[in-house]
Amino acid sequence: MNQPLTRLENNKPCGSINPTAVPSTLYLSGALESRLGRALIFCGITAIVGVAVGWLVTHLYDRTTSNPHTDQNHRRKIMTLYIATFTHPDKEGWAEHLDAHVQYLMKLLHDGKLRASGPLIGTEQKQAILVLVAQDRHEAEQIVADDPYDIHGQISDLTIVEWDPIFGSFNADSSRPDHRLTPDH
Template structure:
């Protein structure tokens, strides 16, 4: 199943505070269900922001889950971003398109597929 990186911006400090409890309960439920792998605040400026890492069958399932977040239901999210992510390097490699391959092996494959054409350097 694909992994999705999701970011939230919370522009309304009072609204953020008002809906924090239900949002945290929602977070816990998503972790328990296995859909949410990790979540937490990000530190990007004066607005409260957060990043969430979801593991869902597809974007449609992700969108339906996000829609149930109390922050979404109460208009407390702006600047929502969603990106499908392929963690080929590091501790989540087993969930990538290159499971079990060493970093060296992945590097060789990527350079063969996308590296500079040696003949174009002349």
């Protein structure tokens, strides 16, 4: 049955409260006795548990994975992969500057700026692709601009796009690194 509540202000009793004069949110003993009251309490507890579980999952997941775009402790400081594709307009110029280009690619590999490179097969003109590691698009553009092929006018139809390799061998460089998304697992 409904019983009056005793209110304490500054740790002093203030007397009884008339249940009909008190908003229903303050009258807890009656709320517990009704189905609606029990349902509301159950929903509140469920919401609190849901928030707690969500927080735990998020924080546990954050500790077991890293995101190169947001995690300052990742092995490389917020690096992104870029794909550069281009055409070689002059076969003779291509051959003339090939050695300097290969030496430049070896330097990029050593510096950790190149993940893969090679010609495209079956195209009418000589074309190639570079998978670059850069902090931003400007740096990726500069890497291509410093290539002896570009310096000597041997690159045309250049495109540079950011790449997020979620699945496969480059997954560790993606925005969602997860060993389960690599070929070894």
